[in-house]
Amino acid sequence: xxxxxxxxxxxxxxxxxxxxxxxxxxxxxxxxxxxxxxxxxxxxxxxxxxxxxxxxxxxxxxxxxxxxxxxxxxxxxxxxxxxxxxxxxxxxxxxxxxxxxxxxxxxxxxxxxxxxxxxxxxxxxxxxxxxxxxxxxxxxxxxxxxxx
Amino acid sequence: xxxxxxxxxxxxxxxxxxxxxxxxxxxxxxxxxxxxxxxxxxxxxxxxxxxxxxxxxxxxxxxxxxxxxxxxxxxxxxxxxxxxxxxxxxxxxxxxxxxxxxxxxxxxxxxxxxxxxxxxxxxxxxxxxxxxxxxxxxxxxxxxxxxx
DNA sequence: CTAGTAAACGATAATTATTATCGTTCGTCA
DNA sequence: TGACGAACGATAATAATTATCGTTTACTAG
Numbered sequence: 313x314x315x316x317x318x319x320x321x322x323x324x325x326x327x328x329x330x331x332x333x334x335x336x337x338x339x340x341x342x343x344x345x346x347x348x349x350x351x352x353x354x355x356x357x358x359x360x361x362x363x364x365x366x367x368x369x370x371x372x373x374x375x376x377x378x379x380x381x382x383x384x385x386x387x388x389x390x391x392x393x394x395x396x397x398x399x400x401x402x403x404x405x406x407x408x409x410x411x412x413x414x415x416x417x418x419x420x421x422x423x424x425x426x427x428x429x430x431x432x433x434x435x436x437x438x439x440x441x442x443x444x445x446x447x448x449x450x451x452x453x454x455x456x457x458x459x460x
Numbered sequence: 461x462x463x464x465x466x467x468x469x470x471x472x473x474x475x476x477x478x479x480x481x482x483x484x485x486x487x488x489x490x491x492x493x494x495x496x497x498x499x500x501x502x503x504x505x506x507x508x509x510x511x512x513x514x515x516x517x518x519x520x521x522x523x524x525x526x527x528x529x530x531x532x533x534x535x536x537x538x539x540x541x542x543x544x545x546x547x548x549x550x551x552x553x554x555x556x557x558x559x560x561x562x563x564x565x566x567x568x569x570x571x572x573x574x575x576x577x578x579x580x581x582x583x584x585x586x587x588x589x590x591x592x593x594x595x596x597x598x599x600x601x602x603x604x605x606x607x608x
Numbered sequence: 609c610t611a612g613t614a615a616a617c618g619a620t621a622a623t624t625a626t627t628a629t630c631g632t633t634c635g636t637c638a
Numbered sequence: 639t640g641a642c643g644a645a646c647g648a649t650a651a652t653a654a655t656t657a658t659c660g661t662t663t664a665c666t667a668g
Contacts, residue, residue: 334635336645346549352556352565354544355625370647375626377645378547390546390556390565391539391594395626396502396654398538399526401494408500408538409586417500417538418584426578435568437600438557444594446539452585482664484616503654518618523655525616543655544625 331384341365342377343386352390392446407444411451420447479532489513490525491534500538540594555592559599568595 324343328335345361346353353361359374381387392410398417407425409418422428425445434440472491476483493509494501501509507522529535540558546565555573557566570576573593582588 334644336635338646346547352546352548354542354546356544358547368647370649372627372648373646378545382547385550387547388550390548391542391558391592393545394502394539396504397526397541398500398502399494399506399530399535400500400538402533402536409582410539411586412589418586420583424583427575430574434557434595435572436566437603438559438566438595438597439603440595440597441560442596444539444596446592446594447582447586447588448590448592449586449588455585455587482615484664486617516618518620520619520656521617 327386331386333380333384338362338366338369338373339377341369342374343381346387392448407447409447409449409451411454412448413450413454416451416453418451475534479534481528481532486510486514486517486521487525489517490522491529494535540596555595557595557597557599559602560596561598561602564599564601566599 324340325335327343328339333339341362342358345358345365349358349361355371355375355378358378359369359371362369362374378387382389392415394415394417405422406419407422409420410416425447428443472488473483475491476487481487490506490510493506493513497506497509503519503523503526506526507517507519510517510522526535530537540563542563542565553570554567555570557568558564573595576591
């Protein structure tokens, strides 16, 4: 298995170089497939698509590369994923700061966020219940620990 | 097993009545335990605490009641949970509308949200990477389907 | 206060999602 | 081209969640 040398390939190799990734055929197909999936696919859905072009690919490879891509900023996860459901009492209005490194969740008061989005007419007759804002970044502890 | 008739119990029964739930001992303890957990506990963590007061309780009961409480608005989930990881290409700035009924995710442009939160000094030296805003509500399709 | 009935419970099997392991193959660089 | 670490594929293992089902409980009417 080898990489072709088309224009698309060249730019994919650049993308990998920019993000410190080695360029493999699997990663290229995964990336190209993602470009054809405008929604918010799950790993299984991505796997199904990639499998059409690389029938021998392993689901584990898809998972590993999705995580790598997210880590390096090529992909992002749609809502923060904490491994398990997290709940809280539905009391006063507040939002969350989530550490993208250690996944720790801290409350933040709505007023500390500054100006809030105004409730407007939203597309498609969507009936708004509430906003949930995640401020994603690196917590103080992980900043000290340096580098991921 | 029976319910005591303390003041706390009376208000818990009211809470259940308000949310259309039958008042059971397990639910009362679950609710009281949640009041002592200010963070963002997982079902397992809640289970561990509840088990101290009701050693015979089943993990399944904790899951079932957490879901019920979330459904009826007594609890809320910290980040939307889609059953599996969801990813998207990290392209232009946008956020998401999430249907709390069918969990469908739709993109929404940042400008369509109205005013955005201003980046301010955040508590604890948290270094912000980005905001992720979920507009939670009921999508048009689920509004037609009426009532959950 | 007691019986009837639907809802809730507990135990546990089953399912889903994700991660770890490990022997083989590939990509990079000298 | 050859060495070596990274990535891959297969698959076992783990973690999280849900389904099933027989028993018990809460609510209502009498």
